[in-house]
Amino acid sequence: MIINHPLLGPRDSAEFVYMGDASLIERPDPEAENAADQFHDYAYLRDNPAGELRELWFHEGGDRSWLVVTRDTRTHEISKVELARDVARSKGRSL
Amino acid sequence: MRYSGIKVIKEALTGHKGWKPAWREPDPKPHYDIVIIGGGGHGLATAHYLAKVYKQKNIAVIEKGWIGGGNVGRNTTIIRSNYLLDGNEPFYEFSLKLWEGLEQDLNYNAMVSQRGIMNLIHSDAQRDAFVRRGNAMILNGADAEYLDEAQIRAEYPFLKFDDQRFPIKGGLAQRRGGTVRHDAVAWGYARSADNHGVDIIQNCEVTGFKIENGVCKGIETSRGFIGAGKVGCAVAGNSGRLMGMAGMRLPIESHVLQAFVSEGLKPVLPGVITFGAGHFYVSQSDKGGLVFGGDLDGYNSYAQRGNLPVVEDVCEGGMAIMPMIGRARLLRMWGGIMDMSMDGSPYIDKTHIEGLYFNGGWCYGGFKATPASGYTFAHLLANDAPHETATAYRLDRFKTGHMIDEKGQGNQPNLH
Numbered sequence: 001m002i003i004n005h006p007l008l009g010p011r012d013s014a015e016f017v018y019m020g021d022a023s024l025i026e027r028p029d030p031e032a033e034n035a036a037d038q039f040h041d042y043a044y045l046r047d048n049p050a051g052e053l054r055e056l057w058f059h060e061g062g063d064r065s066w067l068v069v070t071r072d073t074r075t076h077e078i079s080k081v082e083l084a085r086d087v088a089r090s091k092g093r094s095l
Numbered sequence: 096m097r098y099s100g101i102k103v104i105k106e107a108l109t110g111h112k113g114w115k116p117a118w119r120e121p122d123p124k125p126h127y128d129i130v131i132i133g134g135g136g137h138g139l140a141t142a143h144y145l146a147k148v149y150k151q152k153n154i155a156v157i158e159k160g161w162i163g164g165g166n167v168g169r170n171t172t173i174i175r176s177n178y179l180l181d182g183n184e185p186f187y188e189f190s191l192k193l194w195e196g197l198e199q200d201l202n203y204n205a206m207v208s209q210r211g212i213m214n215l216i217h218s219d220a221q222r223d224a225f226v227r228r229g230n231a232m233i234l235n236g237a238d239a240e241y242l243d244e245a246q247i248r249a250e251y252p253f254l255k256f257d258d259q260r261f262p263i264k265g266g267l268a269q270r271r272g273g274t275v276r277h278d279a280v281a282w283g284y285a286r287s288a289d290n291h292g293v294d295i296i297q298n299c300e301v302t303g304f305k306i307e308n309g310v311c312k313g314i315e316t317s318r319g320f321i322g323a324g325k326v327g328c329a330v331a332g333n334s335g336r337l338m339g340m341a342g343m344r345l346p347i348e349s350h351v352l353q354a355f356v357s358e359g360l361k362p363v364l365p366g367v368i369t370f371g372a373g374h375f376y377v378s379q380s381d382k383g384g385l386v387f388g389g390d391l392d393g394y395n396s397y398a399q400r401g402n403l404p405v406v407e408d409v410c411e412g413g414m415a416i417m418p419m420i421g422r423a424r425l426l427r428m429w430g431g432i433m434d435m436s437m438d439g440s441p442y443i444d445k446t447h448i449e450g451l452y453f454n455g456g457w458c459y460g461g462f463k464a465t466p467a468s469g470y471t472f473a474h475l476l477a478n479d480a481p482h483e484t485a486t487a488y489r490l491d492r493f494k495t496g497h498m499i500d501e502k503g504q505g506n507q508p509n510l511h
């Protein structure tokens with residue numbers, strides 16, 4: 001698989017470490033009433049779709065940035081690559 | 096008798112036109128007491144033990160393709176019970192004992208071959224860890240044997256003992272481990288279940304559940320609605336997809352694992368070998384091919400094929416311990432979809448929906464578990480209580496803090 005890195009261009013996926021579903025960006029509020037339940041679901045449950053999935057890849061063998069890659073789990077086709085930082089910022093989660 | 100020497104000779108002389116199918120092809124009935132979804136090893140074994148051991152009646156197995164077309168027909172056929180943790184070891188040892196009596200139980204030649212498995216050791220720390228594991232196995236009634244380098248040299252002289260980075264220092268052997276003919280496991284369980292009156296319904300995809308007031312009443316399929324008293328799901332890599340239809344999110348990710356087989360060779364490899372410094376395992380099939388595999392590709396996938404970096408990695412692992420493998424040509428390679436769980440251990444449990452039961456999370460080690468998985472899932476379906484060897488496989492164990500993490504990797508499914 002080739003991942004089209006937004007800053008570095010096309011890179012071999014073997015340069016990356018895979019982290020899984022990009023919903024991990026959305027860490028629950030630790031002050032919430034049901035924080036324990038929310039953290040359980042956040043840490044352990046997955047949608048695991050057959051089809052389009054947004055997922056986190058870490059460019060360990062490169063510029064060490066985190067990417068959000070949108071990929072079809074049935075064909076491995078990649079339709080979109082974003083910097084995870086930009087995704088997190090757009091959700092108001094990062095400075 | 097269905098098969099006999101005389102029958103073989105008679106059929107040989109008459110063009111093999113008189114053999115009968117080994118199981119029926121019934122149409123689905125409108126209602127069953129118990130419906131099992133998934134005609135893989137686990138689903139078929141569940142049906143067999145439900146009918147034979149737990150004396151249940153009116154059972155169906157629903158399979159979207161043909162039985163044995165999933166992981167049960169795609170794995171590298173290794174069986175063993177060399178686990179460390181209490182939640183796992185009694186279960187896998189129970190499974191190994193069932194393998195030992197399987198052919199008599201099914202009256203079917205599944206080619207169970209206890210040729211032994213050897214986990215190689217490459218460092219002092221690894222020796223300590225493996226000796227500890229061996230002791231845990233012995234405490235649970237399994238067999239384990241520590242071998243030093245000289246003993247392994249005597250059995251496997253062709254291994255690369257003096258590799259610069261990963262010299263072979265010893266090994267942990269389980270002599271009762273080995274391999275089993277994977278297709279025959281599916282067929283043997285299917286024939287026995289069918290003989291006990293179980294309807295095996297192929298080419299019938301489950302597309303939804305009928306759930307009313309928290310109770311599961313049946314399943315929607317490509318061949319219409321089928322009512323059910325209880326529904327047991329055993330669809331391995333498709334668990335997330337199927338349970339999603341019941342509105343459930345699981346502690347599972349689906350990943351692809353590849354396997355490889357070389358051209359047929361004369362007997363060269365007596366048992367199963369695993370590399371301790373990388374991920375590589377190899378055995379030789381009775382047809383002569385070297386059957387081997389390694390790591391997951393590492394990303395979520397429902398495509399039953401992998402990518403080239405893992406092919407390279409697996410072949411490097413092979414060359415690192417067994418350089419002669421480089422002389423063999425690769426004949427075939429394929430992939431299967433693994434239900435990777437959050438701690439590397441499986442689930443056999445009721446769900447929060449009454450009448451709906453779940454079996455999955457087998458990662459890449461579910462073939463060896465087939466008999467015990469079927470037995471204990473049948474126990475759960477028949478008695479509504481877990482079998483004594485499967486009490487730890489709860490779906491809520493991450494909430495209660497009782498995860499069974501053999502490798503200590505945490506909630507990162509691609510690392511288990």
Ligand SMILES: Cc1cc2nc3c(=O)[nH]c(=O)nc-3n(C[C@H](O)[C@H](O)[C@H](O)COP(=O)(O)OP(=O)(O)OC[C@H]3O[C@@H](n4cnc5c(N)ncnc54)[C@H](O)[C@@H]3O)c2cc1C
Nearest residue numbers: 133135136137159165166167170171173301431461462463
């Ligand atoms: C390459 C590879 C190597 C492996 N090596 C080993 C090994 O050496 N040792 C070991 O112990 N394990 C190994 N495994 C793991 C083992 O094969 C699996 O854990 C085990 O086979 C899973 O259980 P099963 O046989 O019931 O799965 P499957 O055979 O996959 O059965 C599940 C069935 O459910 C059906 N299904 C799915 N969705 C639906 C639906 N909606 N409706 C109806 N039916 C449906 C599928 O068609 C399939 O037939 C390996 C796996 C792979 C892929």
